Amino acid sequence: MQDMKIEDLASDNYEEIQLTFFDAKQRNILYTEIETEFPEGSLIVSRTDLNGIITHVNKSFVTMSGFTEEELIGQPQYILRHPFMPHEAFSDLWETVQKKEKWYGYVKNLRKDGGFYWVYATVIPNIRNNKIISYTSVRRKPSAKKIAECIERYPTLF
Amino acid sequence: MSYTMTISPDFKPDLISGWYIFNTWLQKQSDIAIHLNLVNDFSELAQCIDKDSIDLIYANPCDIAKLIREKSFEALVKPVGVHDETVVITHADNPIDTIESLKPSLRVAMTDVPDVNTMGTIMLEPADINSCDIEAIICSNYITVAKKVVAGEADIGFLLADAYNEFSSLVKKQVKPLITSKIDVLHHALLLGPNLQDKKSLLQKCLIMMADDTKGMALLNSMEIEKWEIMEQDEAEFLIDLIDTLSPS
Ligand SMILES: Cc1cc2nc3c(=O)[nH]c(=O)nc-3n(C[C@H](O)[C@H](O)[C@H](O)COP(=O)(O)O)c2cc1C
Numbered sequence A: 001m002q003d004m005k006i007e008d009l010a011s012d013n014y015e016e017i018q019l020t021f022f023d024a025k026q027r028n029i030l031y032t033e034i035e036t037e038f039p040e041g042s043l044i045v046s047r048t049d050l051n052g053i054i055t056h057v058n059k060s061f062v063t064m065s066g067f068t069e070e071e072l073i074g075q076p077q078y079i080l081r082h083p084f085m086p087h088e089a090f091s092d093l094w095e096t097v098q099k100k101e102k103w104y105g106y107v108k109n110l111r112k113d114g115g116f117y118w119v120y121a122t123v124i125p126n127i128r129n130n131k132i133i134s135y136t137s138v139r140r141k142p143s144a145k146k147i148a149e150c151i152e153r154y155p156t157l158f
Numbered sequence B: 001m002s003y004t005m006t007i008s009p010d011f012k013p014d015l016i017s018g019w020y021i022f023n024t025w026l027q028k029q030s031d032i033a034i035h036l037n038l039v040n041d042f043s044e045l046a047q048c049i050d051k052d053s054i055d056l057i058y059a060n061p062c063d064i065a066k067l068i069r070e071k072s073f074e075a076l077v078k079p080v081g082v083h084d085e086t087v088v089i090t091h092a093d094n095p096i097d098t099i100e101s102l103k104p105s106l107r108v109a110m111t112d113v114p115d116v117n118t119m120g121t122i123m124l125e126p127a128d129i130n131s132c133d134i135e136a137i138i139c140s141n142y143i144t145v146a147k148k149v150v151a152g153e154a155d156i157g158f159l160l161a162d163a164y165n166e167f168s169s170l171v172k173k174q175v176k177p178l179i180t181s182k183i184d185v186l187h188h189a190l191l192l193g194p195n196l197q198d199k200k201s202l203l204q205k206c207l208i209m210m211a212d213d214t215k216g217m218a219l220l221n222s223m224e225i226e227k228w229e230i231m232e233q234d235e236a237e238f239l240i241d242l243i244d245t246l247s248p249s
Helices: A059-065 A087-098 A144-157 B013-030 B042-050 B061-071 B114-122 B142-150 B161-165 B169-174 B194-212 B214-222 B233-246
Strands: A015-020 A026-031 A044-048 A054-057 A103-110 A116-128 A131-140 B002-007 B033-036 B056-059 B074-079 B086-091 B106-110 B134-138 B156-160 B175-180 B189-192 B228-230
Touching (some): A054 A059, A087 A116, A087 A131, A103 A144, A116 A144, B013 B033, B013 B194, B042 B061, B056 B061, B061 B189, B061 B233, B086 B114, B086 B161, B106 B114, B114 B233, B142 B156, B189 B233, B194 B214
Parallel strands (some): B002 B033, B106 B134
Antiparallel strands (some): A044 A054, A044 A131
16 A cells, blocks of 8 residues: 655645554555544445455545545555554454454544544444355444544543 | 235325336236235334235335345345435424534434434434434324424424425425435335245346336336336345444444
């Protein structure tokens, strides 16, 4: 995956950090404090293969991510990983769905332009003939109160 | 042998005659005897599904899940370009303009249409209101939902967007939409029960060709459907997964 580019950023006022993902790949992240509002009444939907590689996205996913659909398909879902999010939240996600259960959580996501947006996400395994064939995630608009709680809690959680 | 077709009770009453003519048309085209049996509400439909007394159904997204996963139904066709969206309305004079300004202990007028109620409830989440914070006032149809809101007996109402759009200007003037869903993915579909599955490709062929002749086209118009499109089982399965992510766990 490409590192982020300064010319893609929505502001000159940004921080820089290197993230290492579960597959040992690394990405240089440039992030700003610019928040994008969740699109009113929409759901952000994506599907990944068993390794978390994006196979399907809906229009709201594309718009909110700031990428084009072509840039997203085939990329790991961690293309949205924001440095604020504790790594453990995602280990919990993966453990839960691999047990064939539904996972819920509040997630801060990173945009291509370095900005962010909060979602209330549900991830489920797509089970056919008793086998997991892929994963689906549907994100909806979270309440401001829940987000405020996460902003306070997440940094101290683990 | 005669088979039974039914329609999800959330379709518009003025389309009933269209569906009767459709049934006659389909029998003639496919040479299969089909009886159209309309149900009054979702609880009656649930009873019919439980008794395995349906062979062909134009089903609501929420029933698609049960029919396919538990009753071995298969997806046949879906209407092109028709989506089920939900509107949350309040009284036109209510000073509140956004979902976020709503407070718990809401009286909500709603019908028994499950996907509209699910989406309506989800759209209240940004205000920290969930299903235990609301008092549901169940109405027999969408116009009653609007009337309860207008009369002040309900604070808000859940409506199918199509139903709201067709309200008279008189009704529309007295209510205002707080939010309309834009999810593009929920829709009805025609499903086939286990007894009819050997006729699947025949029925699909008839339905797909429907838009090709003038009579079929006129009939589709009267049902407010542009045309039918094959719905693969795989697509139905993902629709069910999606509904699963929305249903309270
Ligand atoms: C269906 C699905 C959707 C996901 N959606 C997101 C997402 O929106 N944002 C995110 O940061 N991670 C998401 N993840 C988790 C990522 O795969 C990944 O675990 C996470 O970004 C953290 O990266 P890491 O596990 O390499 O540390 C999703 C995973 C699945 C299976």
